Amino acid sequence: MKHLLLATLFILFTSTATARDSFKICWSIYVGWMPWAYGAEQGIVKKWADKYDIEIDVVQINDYVESINQYTAGAFDGCTMTNMDALTIPAAGGVDSTALIVGDFSNGNDGVVLKGKDSLADIKGQTVNLVELSVSHYLLARALDTVGLSERDLQVVNTSDADLVSVYGTSDVTSVVTWNPLLSEILENSDSKLVFDSSKIPGEIIDLLVVNTDVLAENPNFGKALVGAWYEIMATMGARNDAATSAKTYMADASGTDLAGYEAQLASTEMFYLPKQALALTNSPKLKTTMQQVAEFSFDHGILGEGAPDAGFVGIETPSGIYGDSSNIKLRFNPTFMQMAADGKL
Template identity: 55%
Template sequence: MVIAVTRAGKVALLAGALFLASCSGAPDGPAEPRTEFNIGWSIYAGWMPWPYAQQAGIVKKWADKYGIKINVVQVNDYVESVNQYTAGKFDGVTVTNMDALTIPAAGGKDTSAIILGDYSNGNDGVVMKGPGSVSDLKGKQVNLVELSVSHYLLARAMGSAGLAPTDVRTINTSDADIVGAFTSPDVAAAVAWNPQLSVMKSQPGANLVFSSAQIPGEILDLLVVDTATLKANPNLGKALAGIWYETIALMQRQDETGEAARAAMAKLAGTTQETFESQLKTTYLYSEPQAAVEAVSSPTLMTNMKRVRDFSFSKGLFKGTSSADAIGMAFPGGKTLGDPQRVTLRFDESFMRLAADGKL
């Protein structure tokens, strides 16, 4: 059985998690220096370098350099991995920008995004049956995973055509059921991510009317770490950056070594190398640390995160708040979005910059 390389976008907040009114512009309380850390990951093409790095000894190499131990732990369910991180069971986790905001940050957990791994460059798309464009979605039902990056993508697509969210009716459909639903004659349109998207596009009459390639840099895949833990243990950030960029350089090689690395990643994901390679083509990897630093430092990131924030708030994903500004985000250069006294999501480029400067 071939297991799909997916990044489940379902949003499931921790039961009872509320934005903590007591959170401030700095992590609550000092964390203790430690020597062992746990990083959670789930299957997605852009995150497969992490388990491969562990298998290939790259994790141990960099952890040993800084006198620490790093356990890279797979969680089969993406949302569960983020919830476990939010509950403190992991020190860091692989997560999308939207889910980093709506789960740990909205739950009051001060979180730092230290590695910008990639953005979806066609991995997510809106598909309808028959000819037409986004404007022809008006009045139709659209199947998707509600309150996910698919829902966000649909909102961006509709906005590009001058449509309002109320111009369509969304039908909540799990990622496991979306392909089967699209084959039903009752379904006119759907939103999905790869590999489900590629299967749906191949069906007779399928028409891709909008994709994440049209909103580059808005659906981001990150590695985030608990801010207090990172502050008390900066060597963790250094080791993680070293692991990431050594592994990315290896998988980008167009020789037998690079091909072997990608084949191993595909196997770890439970899929074929052909499927894995095809998904990498619609995943824009920030393979060079300097490019990632520039992307995180660009004003465009703040613009995109404001879009994500406003959409998330409009869908009720900021529990216990009355304004989208209640949750603060910090960006390089001392810039903030939202309440600067309640920052719980930080885009920290410092470790990527060390990699770019060859100082790890």
Template identity: 70%
Template sequence: MNNTVTITLLRRLLSRLSVAVLLIPLLLIGTQAHAEDKPKFKVAWTIYAGWMPWDYAAQSGIIKKWADKYHIELEVVQINDYVESINQYTAGGFDGCVMTNMDALTIPAAGGVDSTALIVGDFSNGNDGIVLKGKSTLGDLKGQKVNLVELSVSHYLLARALETQGLSEKDVTVVNTSDADIVSAYTTPDVTAAVTWNPLLSEIVKTPGSHKVFDSSFIPGEIIDLMVVNSTTLKAHPELGKALTGAWYETMALMSGTDERAKAARTQMAKASGTDLVGYEAQLAATRMFYQAKDAVTFTTSTQLKSTMQQVAEFSFAHGLLGDSAPNAQMVGIETPSGIYGDSQNVKLRFDPSFMQLAADGKL
């Protein structure tokens, strides 16, 4: 081989190496860009017996597993103040948030944010209650100051309890108290009546001389605990709904078992909520958890849900929770599988069982 051929071959080799070297960073940039293109979502949760599984799912890697399956990034964030978490969701700070059916109606939906109840996790069956200090009957509420998170489901529970005694809110004085402050407030001599939910309720009941005089087991199925997501986001990214639903029911299957792994999961949830396993299981006993997706679907598709939401809407309107300009309780449309209550041209709260049905059918 002469020198001219050798030099030509060397030049070609060097040229190819140069191209390869130049391509390496381009390939790396392309890979990085692809990773950054993965949709990112955030959901918020607060401490409550029926919502502790979200924390466990995040800490155990279940959330990541399902997020990876649907090629998204999903962050589960704890917020210490319940109402503030819903306000942040309504303002667009989160794509989803845990909340009750009433709060879903009166905060995001009434505020114009189209929201979907993606997962119906449970209903309170004793987990929300009214406690009196130094008195032992519900009728003793008359004339008392009652500390609660004003305009929340605690307020709704109080109103329903007063109805059973032929009383109304005019017979008591409501004192607005944050859920972050209600336990400490109840320990002061001036506070003699409170309405709250677990685990706060179980702490308050321990106060000497205290009696639980009414709880949500007297109105089963009316205080419903949900994972709510932004409807526009869900429509654009159904993979978010699939990942959340898949993670939830994997956690439900795990924690509802009787083996050591299930016990360990419930123990972790108990610790995260500030109690022990015995205390947490007592709270679960007062919660009608829908461990099976099919049971949640049955509850959501029942005609009773529409009737319950009508009652909630009427309470909300009577208390000004639908806004000062609301002409009636039907201002916000509430879509359920059995029909729409309210304005069909202004549907802002939707109960969509389709993702839970996918879980029930094993299609996630």
């Protein structure tokens, strides 16, 4: 009887744990993630959640890395982040995560800036301020490769993104690597020179909405509602009419700039307004190659965890194949829900 009671309690507990109707996602300020602010404010997310008889709370977190940490700790079911950070924080931390929406890739939104110098090669011997072990650090490494330099040829100083603009204004800081809108603000200085940007490595810094794989598997309507809402927002935003202007004006205000400033950031972002555009990148064999490069960089810099024996320690599943340990897959690029959007089946 005791065993029967325990079994019954276990069934009740697990049923309660898996049968969910309320979810939370978080986002931070970035040109490619501002649509979530608009979608929440305009009731688009609620509309799609209602369609599937669920609730989705959309929460802004002011600190980007902190938002990912909170997701990794289980405070949120989904979070906006780049492909590299998805690998090095939740996936490397053992949280099985799925890239539900491939929203865009940086096509100039991330850059290397020198003060009073015109060439990337001039970075040799300099001190470079950036958010260490972030996509800025990855961009720097890829930039150095193009001019035959390495990190041994300079000194990296870890600097919070909240401090980069003010730090750049001091006389002893001569180089920074950062992303928009900080990049645009720094480039307003007359002695600033953009010597390398992410347009030189297209498709490598990818902006995602990542969700917990187990939550998604147990609650597919959660994925359907998010993807449905996203592409409704994209349809509004990508049009050339007053509604699009209004939407982008809202996003500009919410991110601390004006419409012209936000449009400038969009110009250096390869937004995937249509699901077929996102699917083209997700299904491409290049994605697997990109993630291998990211994993190798992350391993070389010790951010796959102390126990990682090699760059393939964390398995990464893409439609064109798996990179890394197939028995330890913790990051998945799953095109299923984006394909449903493309097929009009949401």
